[in-house]
Amino acid sequence: MHATHLCCPRCRWETELKLVYSCERCGFSLDVRYDYDSVDKSALKAAFSGGRLWSFRELLPLSAGYGPLTLLEGGTPLLPSVSLGKSFGFELLFKDETRNPTASFKDRPNTVGISMARQFGAKAVAIASTGNGAASISAYAARGGMPCYVFVPEHTSASKLLQIRSHGAELVLTPGDYSASFAAAQDACLREGWANMTSTYLNPYTMEGDKTIAYELFSRLEGRVPDWIIVPLGAGAMLTGVYKGYRELQALGFVSELPRMCGVQASGCAPITRAWEENLPEVLEWENCETVAHAIADPLTGYAKDGTRTLTTIRESNGCGITAPEDDIIRHAAMLARKEGLYVEAGAASASAAAELLYKKGLAAHGQTVVAIITGHGLKENKIIGGAPDESKG
């Protein structure tokens, strides 16, 4: 285990590895840091030859004496596009995160986050979410025999909570909208010592799960670095996580280039990509969030600074933000099903829509390699691809 401490990427404040959710000096989110010089690179090469998420344990923060709480997540396929990529003239590859245990990428951050929570002796986990994040963490908590508290707005329909309830998670209904649930989860965690697994930059360990996507891409592409990686954004921790993974590969001497990161949001809720398009210094909260892409619909109310962190990563990587029109997203969900054999949720279809926009804007050139991350399975929101509207969050 080579993780050494937590560090604030904004003001450089440092602290030991523990359950803490923000910089005590400036209030920003925190990052896990490693001593890369001590990593056994030949052992790592074996891990890169395949395997699932925990085969990268050398670069994860779990202490040697602790076992991971795992459902054997990760190791997802990289599927070449057979149709869309051809019309764009570049190599389009789908990183199929629907193949994780609970059918979305959230299993990556959560397996690391809950394993660390267990290491630190947390008695329970909590999350503010009604969607993929909650379904995922409730499955892991069930497997680990840990209580799990899911904070949701009080008017959330019972039907969309079926999967969460079946894992035995406790629902905490809060008055008001999602922001109120977010705040209530945060308060309860600080008060009770529960580990907060809410899918933002809040928990510094979850991004360590996201970054393993970079390792798997490195492995599957045999060291070749994609020109672009397209990531659907809620708060955007996955985008920053994947980029962190590549920066680590660079620090370890495995790659020299870095990919350009493309973040995509739906036009009905696009605080981060709007800030990129308007060249704002900071991300602002989004008002009147209304989109078909529920899994990535995050207005960032109360934590716009998380969006700013994602915006910073996009700029660092010489990447771009893309706002995908709602109609494009629906059209791409249908195209993925009809032309590629992929049945995905609308949030995931936004990655495919962004690939088309990278092509139309001339940002991805002929012969380049573009990876689109397919974040969640269509079975999670059958009605959208079939035509009728649905609702889901987080």
Place this chain on the structure above:
Amino acid sequence: MHATHLCCPRCRWETELKLVYSCERCGFSLDVRYDYDSVDKSALKAAFSGGRLWSFRELLPLSAGYGPLTLLEGGTPLLPSVSLGKSFGFELLFKDETRNPTASFKDRPNTVGISMARQFGAKAVAIASTGNGAASISAYAARGGMPCYVFVPEHTSASKLLQIRSHGAELVLTPGDYSASFAAAQDACLREGWANMTSTYLNPYTMEGDKTIAYELFSRLEGRVPDWIIVPLGAGAMLTGVYKGYRELQALGFVSELPRMCGVQASGCAPITRAWEENLPEVLEWENCETVAHAIADPLTGYAKDGTRTLTTIRESNGCGITAPEDDIIRHAAMLARKEGLYVEAGAASASAAAELLYKKGLAAHGQTVVAIITGHGLKENKIIGGAPDESKG
């Protein structure tokens, strides 16, 4: 490619590799045969070190000049039970087939079946199914740009066909029950030259996909053969396929032992396991099929001989048939979600229910290894685990 011909396992009639659905002498289903002596065993050893279904191409029937039609299926995890196995006193392992592209094991038989259909020049594929089989084959057909005809009873609710429709498959509504759809699909395939992918023993190539489960178990267990493998049964081609995989491993000198095969059906539709329990020479059709385990509800109307083939395999393997009470299945679906973190469809929960019955009947002994095949994801039938009834077939 080492496949040599098709052979009738009952009367030994032989024919070349082609699209044919029954023995022209006795009417039984057919089997793909190989020349095992010509297989390069060292190349095979590399395939066994991991990878997905088509890494076992040496032992699959696709000719060298043809590419597989694949969504990168297989390579699914073998997840140790953390709760149930402990109370039974044996090592219980879940082979998690929900991690396939369309979230059920059907992607294995279908990727091989449709790849062979393409090799033989079939212009389209067809299936009689309203459930996992149809969802799977329509995804593959979409990816391959092949027309796909799905035969369903005319009163099937539109909502359960959403996934199938979204892949662009053509629905053919037939008057009467599932048997009528089965017959209509068969007629249309013979008339039009479409490849019939109906999930029974009809298509001799699909079982070649099922058998790869054995190879993966061999690989993951590092050569150790499980004492028992539990397979939920519709017609039971998967059970015979997995056993065939182990017999091939024996023929190739990789294993000396064979596993005992346990087939499980739900008490509301149990033609095969009833025949085993009553020690009948042949399986009889089931009347008034009514079960919560829709994915394995097959009364075998019109093809009871397929059930007899499965029964024969169970007997050959010194295995057993288990009829799981409906209440046990519902209880196990809930237990898997609450104790193991696995969200599965009722048909898959029957495998867990069977593990408990193997324990109670004293058939699986202390310290033995039992593999339960988890056939399909709970997202496919949310309502059952949540409490309310649902409907699905095939």
